[in-house]
Structure formats: structure tokens, C-alpha cells
Amino acid sequence: MSDVKITGLHKRYGAFHAVRGIDLEISDGEFAVLVGPSGCGKSTLLRTIAGLEEASSGTIEIGGEVVNDYRPRDRDVAMVFQDYALYPHMTVANNIGFGLRARKMPKADIEARVSEAATMLGITSLLGRFPRQLSGGQRQRVAIGRAIVRNPKVFLFDEPLSNLDAQLRDEMRGEIKRLHQEIATTMIYVTHDQIEAMTLADRIVLMRDGLIEQQGAPLELFERPATTFVAGFLGSPRMSFLPGKLVLEGPTHGVRVGEVMLPVPAGRTLNGAHDGMSVLLGLRPEHLTRAQGEQPAEGVYRHEARIELIQPTGSRTYATFRLAGEPVNAELQAHDVSRAGQQMPIDINMMRASIFDADTQRAL
Amino acid sequence: MAPVARHTSRRSRLRRIPFLRILFLAVCVIFVVLPLYWVFVTSIKPSDDYLAIPPVWFPDKPTLVHYTAALFAYRGLNGLINSLIVSISATFLSCLFGTLMAYSLARFNTGGQHLSFWVLSQRFLPPIAIVLPIFLNYRVLGLNDTHVGLILAYTVFTLPVSVWMMFAYFRQMPRSLEEAALVDGCTRWTSFWRVAVPLAIPGIVAAAIFTFIACWTEFFFALVLTSRNAYTLPTVFRAFLSFQGAQYGEASALAIVSLVPSIVLGVLVQKHLVRGLTLGAIRG
Amino acid sequence: MMTGAAADVGPKDGRQRPSARTSDTWFKWLLVAPAAVLILAISIYPLLFSIWVLFVNYDFQIPGHAFVGLKNFKQVIFDPVAVYSLWVTVALSTINVVVEFLLGLAIAMAMANTFRGRGVLISVLIVPLFISPIIVGQVWVLMLHSPFGPTNYLLSQLLGYEVTIKWLTGFPWNFVALILADVWQWTPFMFVILLAGLTSIPPHVYEAAELDGVGPWQTFWYITVPYIAPMMLLAVTFRLLDAIRLFDTIFIMTGGGPGTSTYSASYYLYTIGFTQFHLSRATAGAWIFMILTLLVVFLLVRRLLTMESK
Numbered sequence: 024m025s026d027v028k029i030t031g032l033h034k035r036y037g038a039f040h041a042v043r044g045i046d047l048e049i050s051d052g053e054f055a056v057l058v059g060p061s062g063c064g065k066s067t068l069l070r071t072i073a074g075l076e077e078a079s080s081g082t083i084e085i086g087g088e089v090v091n092d093y094r095p096r097d098r099d100v101a102m103v104f105q106d107y108a109l110y111p112h113m114t115v116a117n118n119i120g121f122g123l124r125a126r127k128m129p130k131a132d133i134e135a136r137v138s139e140a141a142t143m144l145g146i147t148s149l150l151g152r153f154p155r156q157l158s159g160g161q162r163q164r165v166a167i168g169r170a171i172v173r174n175p176k177v178f179l180f181d182e183p184l185s186n187l188d189a190q191l192r193d194e195m196r197g198e199i200k201r202l203h204q205e206i207a208t209t210m211i212y213v214t215h216d217q218i219e220a221m222t223l224a225d226r227i228v229l230m231r232d233g234l235i236e237q238q239g240a241p242l243e244l245f246e247r248p249a250t251t252f253v254a255g256f257l258g259s260p261r262m263s264f265l266p267g268k269l270v271l272e273g274p275t276h277g278v279r280v281g282e283v284m285l286p287v288p289a290g291r292t293l294n295g296a297h298d299g300m301s302v303l304l305g306l307r308p309e310h311l312t313r314a315q316g317e318q319p320a321e322g323v324y325r326h327e328a329r330i331e332l333i334q335p336t337g338s339r340t341y342a343t344f345r346l347a348g349e350p351v352n353a354e355l356q357a358h359d360v361s362r363a364g365q366q367m368p369i370d371i372n373m374m375r376a377s378i379f380d381a382d383t384q385r386a387l
Numbered sequence: 388m389a390p391v392a393r394h395t396s397r398r399s400r401l402r403r404i405p406f407l408r409i410l411f412l413a414v415c416v417i418f419v420v421l422p423l424y425w426v427f428v429t430s431i432k433p434s435d436d437y438l439a440i441p442p443v444w445f446p447d448k449p450t451l452v453h454y455t456a457a458l459f460a461y462r463g464l465n466g467l468i469n470s471l472i473v474s475i476s477a478t479f480l481s482c483l484f485g486t487l488m489a490y491s492l493a494r495f496n497t498g499g500q501h502l503s504f505w506v507l508s509q510r511f512l513p514p515i516a517i518v519l520p521i522f523l524n525y526r527v528l529g530l531n532d533t534h535v536g537l538i539l540a541y542t543v544f545t546l547p548v549s550v551w552m553m554f555a556y557f558r559q560m561p562r563s564l565e566e567a568a569l570v571d572g573c574t575r576w577t578s579f580w581r582v583a584v585p586l587a588i589p590g591i592v593a594a595a596i597f598t599f600i601a602c603w604t605e606f607f608f609a610l611v612l613t614s615r616n617a618y619t620l621p622t623v624f625r626a627f628l629s630f631q632g633a634q635y636g637e638a639s640a641l642a643i644v645s646l647v648p649s650i651v652l653g654v655l656v657q658k659h660l661v662r663g664l665t666l667g668a669i670r671g
Numbered sequence: 672m673m674t675g676a677a678a679d680v681g682p683k684d685g686r687q688r689p690s691a692r693t694s695d696t697w698f699k700w701l702l703v704a705p706a707a708v709l710i711l712a713i714s715i716y717p718l719l720f721s722i723w724v725l726f727v728n729y730d731f732q733i734p735g736h737a738f739v740g741l742k743n744f745k746q747v748i749f750d751p752v753a754v755y756s757l758w759v760t761v762a763l764s765t766i767n768v769v770v771e772f773l774l775g776l777a778i779a780m781a782m783a784n785t786f787r788g789r790g791v792l793i794s795v796l797i798v799p800l801f802i803s804p805i806i807v808g809q810v811w812v813l814m815l816h817s818p819f820g821p822t823n824y825l826l827s828q829l830l831g832y833e834v835t836i837k838w839l840t841g842f843p844w845n846f847v848a849l850i851l852a853d854v855w856q857w858t859p860f861m862f863v864i865l866l867a868g869l870t871s872i873p874p875h876v877y878e879a880a881e882l883d884g885v886g887p888w889q890t891f892w893y894i895t896v897p898y899i900a901p902m903m904l905l906a907v908t909f910r911l912l913d914a915i916r917l918f919d920t921i922f923i924m925t926g927g928g929p930g931t932s933t934y935s936a937s938y939y940l941y942t943i944g945f946t947q948f949h950l951s952r953a954t955a956g957a958w959i960f961m962i963l964t965l966l967v968v969f970l971l972v973r974r975l976l977t978m979e980s981k
Binding site: 408411412415416418419420421422423425426429437438440441442480483484485487488490491492494495497498502506508509511512513514515516517519520521522523524539540542543546550574575576579600603604605606607610611621624627628633635638639642645646649650652653654657660661664665668669 | 694695698699700702703705706707709710713714716717718720721724729777778781782792793794795796797798799800801802803804805806809810811812813814818819820821824855860863864867868902905906909912915916918919922923926936937940941944945950953954957958960961964965968972
């Protein structure tokens with residue numbers, strides 16, 4: 024068993040309160056991604072799990088054992104660092120085998136394990152080289168090799184891909200995902216990149232100011248963000264937030280944004296809502312498409328838009344228009360729109376749109 | 388026309404400045420080199436040429452007789468050997484203890500700012516204030532005029548240099564390497580010894596050379612704390628204090644013997660010079 | 672998936688694990704211990720011991736150390752040579768540092784731009800830094816000594832009339848000689864630090880200034896000086912704290928003479944302590960000198976730290 028359980032964790036640096044009470048359970052074999060803007064405490068949390076920082080209060084359990092007082096070496100975790108942290112004075116083979124040598128494993132066993140790990144990562148031909156002779160991607164593989172060779176209870180990744188260029192990052196992301204599928208060990212992964220979080224995670228733990236804002240499966244967070252912060256953090260381009268009033272009396276229920284009334288479908292539940300309350304209507308670009316068919320489908324509001332700005336990405340084109348004076352992004356097919364200033368009908372899927380209480384910023 | 392005129396005047400000024408600059412730098416170089424050359428030429432010049440006018444700059448019959456006299460008659464060789472023993476031992480101790488302390492200060496902030504500034508303050512104590520009490524205590528302990536006594540004194544007075552140089556070195560070394568070692572299965576000690584120290588070797592070598600030069604060129608402590616037995620090379624120059632004997636050649640020969648090693652070492656670590664001179668405050 | 676279970680590399684070896692916190696605490700203090708103990712034993716303990724020496728008559732000839740109160744201090748403070756030597760120290764160290772600073776800055780400015788042979792030139796110019804001050808003194812004795820040294824001859828040739836200066840024994844030439852030796856040795860110190868400062872100024876700052884039409888003097892005062900001001904202060908501080916120790920060159924060049932005219936504070940205290948063996952008096956003087964030094968350290972280093980933190 025190598026589940027990780029964190030209870031009431033706090034970390035203070037003098038007056039600065041970096042982690043402010045975290046409760047988190049990560050089950051055996053799960054891939055958990057800690058994500059959030061810089062300074063949210065995610066790296067501190069990871070380093071506290073590794074034992075590189077000491078918890079101010081609260082407990083950390085790994086595999087059912089409280090490890091607060093353990094030195095990092097006794098926690099049986101492996102960590103991949105942002106700058107790879109390869110020992111420049113050792114060859115790749117010695118880098119990978121260093122942890123085993125530090126634990127006084129017999130030489131033959133070390134060699135066997137190092138070559139096994141190297142084969143798995145496709146770096147067998149690099150074993151005799153020094154880190155300075157490797158490319159960024161190769162260094163990353165060695166860093167991962169150094170972690171897997173120890174067969175630890177838990178893998179910790181501290182923004183491992185942020186030093187790579189975009190193309191390599193995509194490639195290594197796939198590699199890490201494949202690795203997890205093969206060895207099925209608990210992994211905790213820190214990143215500030217929401218795409219990495221979405222693609223890798225079994226579970227995303229989204230942090231803000233030393234607290235967990237929301238956690239759950241990636242699509243759950245994406246589709247049903249608990250707060251405007253989560254909604255704004257995940258997804259690119261960002262979700263647009265339109266201030267409006269909730270209308271729950273009369274023939275149609277909906278959100279009134281300025282002069283525009285956007286009806287809320289009957290099937291949509293709104294917890295704690297009351298008539299006339301101030302809300303923020305959250306629309307992702309994906310919720311908006313070019314109008315399809317004569318009549319809008321069930322739960323879809325059709326809006327006649329004048330496109331102000333287009334941003335083609337190749338496969339898609341993001342079009343910005345104004346709805347009751349507020350800018351909104353729509354994700355269109357590449358050829359749906361050709362130029363700014365064009366008039367076209369846009370369908371807004373109100374089933375998927377989020378509605379937040381404007382005071383608490385929490386979802387209804 | 389006016390702009391054109393200004394333009395040409397600026398260009399001519401640009402042309403003039405490098406010439407003045409070259410002249411200035413040439414004078415500086417002559418100022419530095421001339422005394423050294425004079426000492427060198429005196430050391431190989433026969434005694435007959437001493438008072439010749441004009442001075443002899445290129446002796447016809449160079450001789451090594453002053454070197455043998457300086458090393459044997461004036462016991463410069465003993466001083467040389469003592470200097471080597473004391474400087475090497477003190478350098479070793481200072482860099483060993485200095486590296487240990489610097490690592491602790493850099494990684495654990497041990498003792499806060501107080502400890503590191505306490506060490507630094509040792510650098511600024513006037514030697515005369517320290518050497519008197521040391522002399523009195525060494526008298527009781529029987530350490531005056533011993534190698535051990537001078538080695539300990541030199542170790543202490545070079546510790547600020549080695550501690551602060553290594554402190555600056557460790558601080559600019561990424562922590563993550565040692566953290567990786569800790570997670571990999573090292574103790575604090577093995578992550579220091581097997582990861583941090585091997586990576587710090589260039590810094591340790593530079594610190595060691597500066598420490599060695601400091602010990603090798605030191606005069607005041609050696610003057611007070613040694614006499615017949617453990618005297619170092621710089622103190623041998625006391626023999627030439629009054630120039631009644633006109634030992635120009637011997638003094639020059641001994642000067643050459645003493646300054647060549649430290650100059651060679653110094654130019655070797657030129658790259659680290661700014662760091663060494665400012666105790667790591669400026670990277671250079 | 673790996674050969675062998677986690678157990679063989681894991682921590683389950685049955686032995687008592689040291690708690691992370693206590694082992695770190697032990698470790699960091701153990702590393703500090705050797706150096707700290709040595710400084711305590713060789714520097715701090717003798718200093719504390721010497722506080723007792725201050726108030727007794729410590730003499731190798733006279734058994735027992737009679738308590739004499741403040742007599743040792745009085746003897747130093749009312750000794751005109753002591754006061755004079757302090758002024759010599761202040762004057763010489765100030766002149767030395769100022770000359771070295773200006774000359775060092777000039778050389779650094781002259782060499783701020785790269786040119787061919789710059790590296791070699793730097794190597795030549797820094798040579799004096801690696802020579803023992805006592806040998807620097809000896810070198811200048813050989814240069815200036817008349818009739819042996821070539822200086823008077825060279826000056827005669829340059830100026831066109833006979834120069835017969837007694838550099839080491841005649842006032843004020845003995846002071847000029849001491850300054851010359853100090854400037855020769857320590858100008859490179861200023862030069863090296865200031866050059867490091869100048870070369871760290873990003874070139875596009877100058878390019879932007881040139882595009883804005885800023886003249887060379889304005890560029891110097893409003894860009895160069897503010898940029899390297901912290902390094903200037905650092906160089907002057909470090910140099911000044913060494914300059915006030917002034918001893919070696921005096922020892923070998925003038926022997927404090929003629930008479931006591933070139934006594935520096937260190938040289939005065941050395942003579943009192945180690946040629947006349949008035950150990951208590953010398954200790955009292957050394958403490959006064961140390962406290963004065965610490966005042967300078969405090970003022971300059973504090974200034975330096977506030978500047979660094981900006």
C-alpha cells in the first residue's frame with residue numbers, strides 16, 4: 024500500500040503562511056496533479072511530502088505510516104526536480120544508480136536495475152555520458168530513470184517539464200503518462216500548466232493561497248468548476264464572466280445580462296438561487312458555436328453577433344464579440360468566420376454554462 | 388555646415404583618446420614592471436655593478452651567487468621550508484574547516500546572520516590587537532616559535548576568507564542537487580560529502596590558493612610569534628634591515644624566491660580574483 | 672515491475688531512525704564547530720584574557736602582576752608619540768586610499784572596453800597584489816635607496832638636472848616613499864573591483880544614453896557612478912580597513928624613522944610591546960586602536976549593507 028494521506032497540514036516560514044491547512048488523500052496508484060498559480064503553496068506541499076521541508080503542524084502518512092519525523096531518505100519516495108538536478112560529476116549510469124549505491128545495494132543488482140530502467144526509457148546508449156553532454160529531453164529521461172530505478176512507494180514531480188521547449192514538453196508529457204500506466208505507482212505531480220494538469224491527472228488538486236480550492240477528476244473540474252477561480256484557471260482561452268441578474272419568476276427562467284435575457288433550461292439545477300440575485304454567467308469558448316439548423320436546439324440560446332476580433336490558431340478560430348457590452352469568446356471552426364466585423368448567429372449552450380453567485384464567487 | 392563640423396570634431400576626438408589611453412596604460416605597466424625588473428636584475432648582477440652610473444640594466448656576467456648566499460648564508464632555505472610547512476598546513480586546515488562552516492551557513496543559515504558576521508568581523512580586527520594576547524597565551528602554552536602555533540594563528544586569520552568565499556560559492560550552487568541526493572537515499576553528511584563537495588572543488592581550489600597566498604606573504608604574525616626556529620621566509624628580510632653590509636644582491640634574490648610562487652599562483656586564479664578580494668561579495 | 676521488492680531499498684531495516692529534525696540540528700552545528708572552536712580559542716579567548724592584562728602591570732621580569740588600574744591607558748594616551756602615530760596612520764591611510772581609488776578608477780575606465788591583449792595586461796597589472804608587503808617594501812628600498820637605487824638617476828635623466836633625494840630618511844620624501852610602495856601594491860585592488868563593476872554595466876544602457884544624446888561626462892556621473900557605487904564603497908571599505916594596519920612597509924623601509932617620524936599606530940604598538948616589552952601598555956593601546964577600528968568598521972560596513980540591500 025502506498026497511499027498518501029495528509030491531515031491538517033500547515034507550513035509557515037516566519038510570518039509567511041505558505042500552506043494553510045491541507046487535508047488530502049491520494050490512493051494507491053493514483054496520479055494526482057497539484058496545480059495552481061505561483062505562490063499557491065503547491066511546491067511547498069510537495070516538498071513537505073518529500074521531507075525537504077518540515078511541516079509546521081499536521082501529519083503526513085505514506086502507506087499508513089506517519090512520516091513527519093522521517094528523513095527524506097527514509098520516506099521511500101523519489102522526486103524529479105524542475106532543473107533535473109542531475110549530478111554533473113557522475114555519468115548517466117552513476118546518476119541513475121546513485122540512490123541504490125547510497126543504500127549500499129550489491130553492485131551486480133545495481134547494474135541490473137540501472138540497465139532495466141535505461142531500457143524502459145530508451146537511454147541505454149547514453150549510460151556512459153555526462154549530463155552536460157545530453158539534450159534537455161535526455162536529461163529529463165535520466166532524471167526519471169533515477170526515480171524509477173529505486174522502485175519507490177511514491178513518485179513526486181516538481182514542475183518537471185517547465186524547462187523544456189513546447190514540442191519536447193508534449194512528448195515527455197505522453198512519456199510520463201505511459202510510465203504511470205506501466206508501473207501504476209502513486210504519483211504526485213506539481214505544475215502551473217493547466218494543460219499538463221488536464222492531460223495527466225486522475226485527479227486534479229487545484230490550490231490557491233495555501234488552500235485546496237477544488238479537487239476531482241479533470242473533466243469534473245472543467246465542466247463543473249466550484250468557483251470562478253477554478254473556472255478561470257482551467258481552460259484556454261479563459262472563460263468569460265458576464266455579470267447579470269437571476270430571473271426565476273415569470274414564464275422563462277434565466278440570466279439577464281444587460282438587456283439580453285439568456286434562458287436557463289428547465290433541467291438545470293440551481294442550488295441556493297433566488298430571484299433577482301446578482302450572478303456571474305460563465306461561458307467557455309467551447310460552449311459557443313456557429314448556429315446550427317433553423318431553430319436553436321433545446322437549452323441553447325441563439326445570439327446575433329457582430330465579430331470584433333478573430334484569432335485563428337489553424338484548427339480553430341477564436342472569435343470575440345460583445346454580448347450586452349461584455350466581451351465573449353467563441354470557439355469556431357477554422358472557416359466559420361473570415362474577417363472581423365462580420366455578422367453571424369452564435370449558439371450559446373446554456374446547459375454547459377456555469378452560473379456563479381456574484382458575492383461568494385461560488386457555483387450555484 | 389555646423390552639424391558636419393561637430394561630427395568631424397567628435398571623430399578626431401575619438402581618434403585621440405585611444406592614443407592617450409595607450410600612453411597611460413603603458414606608463415602604468417612600466418610603473419608595475421620596472422621595480423620588479425630592477426630586483427630581478429640586481430639578484431643576478433655581480434657585486435661590482437651595484438653602484439655603477441648609469442645603472443646596469445643588463446649585466447654582462449649574470450651570476451647565481453646571491454641566491455646561494457641568500458638561501459644558505461642568510462638561512463633563507465630554512466625560512467622557505469618553514470613557510471611551506473606553515474602555509475600548506477594552515478591552508479589545509481582553513482579550507483577544511485572553512486568549507487564545513489560555509490556549507491552549514493549557506494544551507495541551514497546556522498546561527499542566523501550573527502554567526503557569519505562574527506566570522507567576518509575577525510577579518511577586520513587589527514592584527515596588532517590580536518597578536519599581543521596571542522603572544523602572551525602562546526608563552527604560557529609553549530607555542531611561541533613553533534610551527535603549530537603559527538599554523539593555528541594563520542588558520543584563524545584566514546578562516547574569514549575561506550568561509551566567506553565558500554559561503555558565496557555554496558549559495559550560488561543549486562540546492563536541488565543535494566535535495567535530490569537526500570531523496571535518493573543520502574544522509575545530510577553523504578549528500579554534502581558526495582554531492583556538494585565534489586561540485587565545489589573549483590571554489591575550494593580558488594579559496595585554497597588565496598589562503599595559501601595570504602599565509603605565504605604574511606609578515607606581522609610571523610615576526611611576533613617566531614624567532615630562531617619557526618621563522619618564515621618574509622621574516623628573513625629582517626637581516627637586510629640596515630643596509631650597512633650592502634647585501635643588495637642577497638635581498639633581491641630572496642625577494643625573487645619569495646614572490647615568484649605567489650605571483651604564479653595568483654595569476655592562475657585571476658578569474659576568481661574579485662571574489663577572493665571581496666570575500667565573495669562581488670562575483671566578478 | 673522492477674526486480675526485487677521495495678523492501679531491499681526501502682527504509683524497513685528495523686533500526687531506529689534518527690528524527691529528521693534532531694539529526695539536521697546536530698549536523699549543522701557539527702559542521703560549524705571546528706572553525707568556531709578555533710576562532711574562540713585563538714582569537715576570542717586571548718582577547719578576553721587581555722582585558723585582565725589591561726589593568727595590571729604585566730612584565731616578564733617582575734613576578735606577580737600588580738593591579739595598576741587605568742595607568743596603562745594613561746601612559747598611552749599621554750604619550751605624544753602615540754597620538755602622533757595615530758595621526759600618521761589616519762593621514763597615510765587616507766592619502767593611500769584616495770590615490771589608489773582614483774588611479775584604480777582611471778585604469779579601470781581605460782580598460783573597460785575589450786581590446787586585444789587586455790587579458791595579459793590585466794595579469795601584469797595585478798601582480799603586486801600577490802607579493803608580500805614586506806617584499807614590496809624591500810623592492811622599493813632597492814629602487815629608492817641612494818646611491819644604489821636607480822630612481823634618482825632616472826629622475827635626473829627625465830628632469831635634466833641632478834636629483835639627490837634621500838627617499839628613505841629625508842622628510843617629506845620618506846612619506847612619499849611609503850605612499851609610493853602602498854599605491855604600487857594596492858592600486859590593482861581598486862582597479863580589479865572597479866573593472867568588474869564597469870564590465871557588469873549592460874552595454875545597452877550606454878547605447879540608450881548615446882541615442883538620447885547624453886554627453887560623456889553626464890554619462891559618467893549619471894550612469895556609471897550610480898551603477899558601480901556599491902562596488903566603489905565596498906572597495907574603499909575593504910581597502911581602508913587594511914590600510915589602517917600599515918606596518919610592514921614602515922618596518923622595512925624607514926624603521927619608523929628618522930626618529931619616530933614615520934611611526935604608524937601599529938608600528939608604535941609593536942615597538943612598545945615587543946622591543947621595549949611594556950606589554951600591558953601595548954595591550955591598552957591595542958584595545959584603543961581596535962575600538963577606533965571597530966567604529967570605522969561599523970560606520971562603513973553598515974553603510975555597505977544598507978546599500979547592498981537596496
